[in-house]
Amino acid sequence: MNDHPLLGEHFERHRRQIEREFGVPVPGEILPADQWTTTALKKLPPPGPLNFSGLFGRKVPLMLDIGCGNARSTLASAVWRHDVDHFVLPVVIRYATRRANQRGLKNVRFAVIGGRELLVDYIAPQSVDEIHVYHPQPFYDAKLVHKRLITPEFIALVHRSLVPGGLFVLQTDNPGYWKYMQQVVPLFFDFTEHPGKWPDSPKGRTRREIIALRQGLPVFRGTGKPRSDISAADVLKLAESLPPPTFDADRKLKELDKLEHGADTSDKPRRDAKRR
C-alpha cells in the first residue's frame, strides 16, 4: 500500500497492475477481484457442433487459438477486440485461465481438448472466422512425430471449419516444420508469408515467439484464406494424397524448449502509477 499522505485509497484503486513476461507487458491489466470472470469450460458436452452463441450469449465473429500455451496472443486479441469471441485450447489451463479471469474477459473460453479433436467433433463446417496456431510443437523424437499437429488432415479440417474468406494464422520457429507448411498449406489456402514482425506485437505475439526472437532465431509467419476453387470433397481427397509431416525437426533447437517450459516466469505484476 502506498503511504504517501496525498495518495489514499482512492489513488490505490486507480493504479494499474501490469504483468510482464521477459520484460514484455502481458496484454491487459489485472482488475480488482470483484471484476474477475470465469473463463475455463470445465466440461465439454458430448460431441456435436458447439453452440457458441449460447456459450457467449451473443453472435459475433469467433476465433480459435489452438495450442495457446499461456494464451498471451489470445489475451491481446480479446483485450483489444471486444467484438470477437475466442475459444482457446491450452493443454495446461491454469496460467491461461488465471490471466483471462483476472482481466475480466467475457469474450474468452478455454477448453482442454486436442486441436484436431475439437475440429472433428465440435466445429460445424464454415462456422469459425479465424483459426490461429502459433508454434505447434515440432516433436524431435522419432517416436513422437505422429503427434505433430499440422498434418494434411488438420489443414483440411481448418479449411472445412473456416467461413469463406476466414483467416488462418500459422507460425513456427522450426525451419523444418515451416518448410513442410510451405509445401502443404498453399494447396488449401491462399497463403501469404509475413517475414517481418507482427506490427501489433513487435516483441512477439506469444511467449514462444518472444523467446525465439530474444535468442535471435528466425520466426516464420503466414496467413491464409481458404481456397474457394476446391470443393469439400476435393479437400478431403487432397489431404489423403499428401505426405505426413515427417521432417527432421533438428534436435539442436530443443534447447529452446527448456526456456519455454520453465515455470511461467512472468516478472512480478508491476503497479504502474498511471491512472486509468
Ligand SMILES: C[S@@+](CC[C@H](N)C(=O)[O-])C[C@H]1O[C@@H](n2cnc3c(N)ncnc32)[C@H](O)[C@@H]1O
Ligand atoms: C510450443 S507450445 C506454443 C504455445 C504458444 N502457442 C506460444 O506460441 O507460446 C505448443 C502448445 O500447443 C499445445 N498442444 C500440443 N499439442 C496439441 C494439440 N494436439 N492440440 C492442441 N494443443 C496442443 C501444447 O500444450 C502447447 O501449449
